[in-house]
Amino acid sequence: MPVALTADQTALAEAVSGFADRHSTREYTRANTDRLAAGELPSCWADLVALGLPGVHLPEEVGGQGGTLDEIAVVLAEAGRALLPGPLLPSVLTSTIVASSKSGAPVEDALRRFAAGGTGATIAPDHGVRAADTGLTGATGPVLGAASAEVFLVAAGTRWFLVERATEGVRVEARAGSDLGRDLGVVRLQDVAATELDGIDAEYAEAVATAFMAAEAAGVIRWCSDTATEYVKARKQFGRPVGAFQAVQHRTAQLLITSELATSAAWDAVRGLADDAAQRTHAVAGAAIITLGRAVHAAVECLGLHGAIGFTWEHDLHLYWRRAISLAGLGGSAEYWERRLGEVALDGPRNFAVPLPETDSTFRDWVSEILDRAAALDNPNPSKIGDHDSANTGPRRTLLADAGLVSPPMPKPWGIEAGPLEQLILQDEYDRHGIAQPGMGIGQWVVPIVLQRGTPEQLARLAAPALRGEEIWCQLMSEPEAGSDVASLSLRATRDGGGWRLNGQKIWTTLAHRSDWGLLLARTDSEAERHRGLTMFLVDMHGEGVTVRPITQSSGNAEFNEVFFDDAYVPDDMVLGEVGQGWALTLETLAQERLFIGGVRDPGHNARLVGIVEREEYAGSRENALRALGRISARGAAISAMNLRETIRRLDGHGIGPATSISKAAASMLHTDAAAAALELIGPAAALNEQDSEVVQHELDIPTWVIGGGTLEIQLNTIATFVMGLPRK
Structure with missing residues (x-):
């Protein structure tokens, strides 16, 4: 998915x-690397300006397009994906920082110049330029866009100045950079006269630069993912596309996950520029870690999927690899951003x-009135x-169930056929009233298909008790020899008069020992x-012939079960749908989660690490603990x-996208890594029994999260074949 979300942003992209x-653009870069490095504008610059893209x-009053920072982020992301040469990025980030000043005429003049295609570069405070009565003095390290810049925005301590390139005492030395499509330079200032600008905040300036670099890096990573995917679809080995090999599928799916997370983090960083300082740091530091910090890795992964062809000068990959190296270097060290994020977290x-x-x-008022009574x-x-x-029963739960507010997307009278917006309003009202939104455990995904x-007759018997929480449901799918391959299950259902006899075994059934009803898939035609x-x-x-045996997990808990069926009888009136159509219903059941939409909640991993830091339970340094939290x-x-x-896409009327599948896989990896980070932080305390260490208890419970919803490998298979379209055979 690109950075662009709205129709207008998509058109801009x-x-x-x-x-x-x-x-x-890529061919131009190859042919003109020396000119670009020297600061010469690319031949397409005038056309770029004519389209109004730098502004x-x-x-509009200074000649710009009157758009938002979200929209310039779209431009930068697409510029990264297309590898546009020239000083677009340094000029855009410089004009954005200048626009934050309240210095009136000098700012307006500078912005008119940028909107008309003027080029600029920013010299941040860490370059150590000094301001004195005689002017600005100092020598910088490498500055992006310095060789092509007509004007510099220079930080000297806490003060900010505009400096014309042609001013006496300014000397720029072009330096060859790792990025072959852009210029880099060292700027030497000696008693340089400058125009001071008021109201520029150094942290905001740093945030703008980082967010904009992340937006471009997201485009680079997206190119790497798209290009690798297309290559493994087309490249054949041993008579078939290499994308049909599972190892390649997993690696390609992992690269897509990297791309989607990078895009989302960069988008959030630009969105966060309008937030308060702490939230802004949250967003920008996250993008520095997830996007800038993963760009080089993405290029290397793309190369690995290409093999030797990706290691040649003729292939475009090295041009993107080089840009990723440059952006990652200019964006600041991972250690710096991890610590910054850890502090605000x-x-x-x-x-x-x-x-x-x-x-x-009207809808909100109706919900609010019901929740007032509840x-x-x-x-x-x-x-x-x-x-x-959220699970207990009583008058409140009954009221909410009868009103259709327990499973709101479902048809009336069991639900209210709530769409995405209505579901979010519901969640908002539940929060505002301080009421836990009712849940049904596993039944949350099982009961809707029954409804x-x-x-x-089935609904009359089963619907109300399930929605009121009076009867608990489980899902009987996995078998000892089938695992995630549900289609290969072998539990038999054979005809017996007006019903069926079930014989076989299910396993890993969550909460079966506490359930009243189960949704079971059986083979009726061998x-x-x-x-x-x-x-x-x-x-x-609870029927005759059904035996439930809890499975004690490594954590000591027993949430999963094996269930044995010994001639268990199920009457015809308890067949769901048509005989022989169970697979279609299985797919519908698995898709039920996608009908539900909710606000974006904190994943909860931070709380454990925050507690370790605040209680000073870390075995190493506070610095390392903060970095782990970050x-x-x-x-x-x-x-x-x-x-x-x-969620925003769904609210805008778009269909369900691949984010659910990608998010599940990313969350599985995060569960494991977050638990490992906590273990590492507490050091010797990890040797304690789980009764004395919540961190150890959580580690031992990790399979609940990373296997219960389907192993990571199965999730990667799903992404590779159903989302990315890689061949299955």
Whole structure:
């Protein structure tokens, strides 16, 4: 998915992409590396300016396009994907920082110049330029765009100045850079006269530069992912596309995950420029870690998937690799950003509030009135799946179930056929009223298919108790010899009068020992092909012939079970759907999660690490502890940003995208790494029994998270074949 979200942003991205194609930007870079390094503007610069691209974000009164920073981020991301040569990035970030000043006429004059195609570069405070009565003095390290710049924005301590390139005492030495499409230079200043600008905040300036570099890096990473995917589809070895080999599929899927997280983090960084200082740091530091910090890795992964061909001068890959190296170097060290993010994460997570485009308050008012009544009631009866208000039963839960607010996307009267916006308003109102949104555990994904496909008689018997939390459901899919390959299951259902006899075993069934009903897939036709001859049954878990044996996990908990069926009888009226159509219903069941949409919540990994830092339970240094917190926080925020983008797309009327599958895989990896980070931090305390160490307890419970929803390998298979279109054979 590109940085662009809206239709206008997509059109803008297409304009940049079309511009790059017309001007053969990569070919131009190859042929003109020396000229570009010397600061000569590319031949397409005038056309770029004519399109208004350098001024997309600048006000119309100074000749700009009157757009937002989100829109210039789209331009930069597409510039990175197309590898546009020249000083677009340094000029755009310089004009954006200048625009934050309140110095009136000098600022307006500078912005007019930038909108008209003027070039600029920013010299940040860490270059050590000094301001004195005689002017600015100092020598910089490498500055992006310095050789092509007509004007410099220079920081001297806490003060900021505009410096004309032609001013006496300014000397620029072009330096050959790793990026062959842009110039780099060292600037020497000696008693240089300059125009001081007021109101520029150094941290904001750093944030702008980092966010904009991340946007361009996201485009570079996207090119790496797209190019690798197309290559493994076309390249053949041993008579078939290399993309059909599972190892290649997994590696390519991992690269797509890297790209999606990088895009989401960069988008959030630009979005975060308008936030307060702490939230801005959250967003920008996350992008520095997830996007700038992964750009070189993405290029190397792209090379690995190409093999030797990607290591040649003729292939475009090295041009992107070089740009990734340059951006990562200029963006600052990972250690610096991890520590910065760790410090702000101690005070709370990144805010991912969902913007709700409400035009009519009727629905919200209706929900609020119901929740007002619900708030006066309680749920005094503990649930079998946990004593917490979201699961407990009582008058409050009954009221909410009868109103259709337990499974809101479902058809009436069980739900309210809520779309994405209505679901988010519901969540917002639940939060505002201080009421836990009711859940059904595993039933959250099982019960909706019963509501959609059940007969009137089945619904009359099963729907209300499930929604009220009075009866608990489980899902009986996996078998000892089938695992994730559901289509190969062997539990048999044979005809017996007006019903069916079940014989076989299910395993890894979550909460089966506490469930009243189960949704079970069984083979009713042994002669049919794998995906045919399967039927879905509604099974009474307390019925004769059903034996549930809890499986004690390494953590000591027993949430999973093996379930044995010994001539267990299921009447015909408890078949869900048609006999032989169980596979189609299975796919519908697995897709139920995608009907639900919710606000982007904190993944929860930060809290454990924050506690370790605040209680000073880390075995090493506080610096290392903060860095670990920063690393994990960045990844959790990138996943949340991806989910927020998907939510915004859904609110804008788009169909369901691939973000759910990608987010699941990314979350699985994060669960494992976050638990490992906590273990590493506590050092010798990890030797304690899990009863004395919550961190150890959590580590031993990791399989619940990374296997229960399908192993990472299965998730990567799904992404590779269903999202990326890689061949299955």
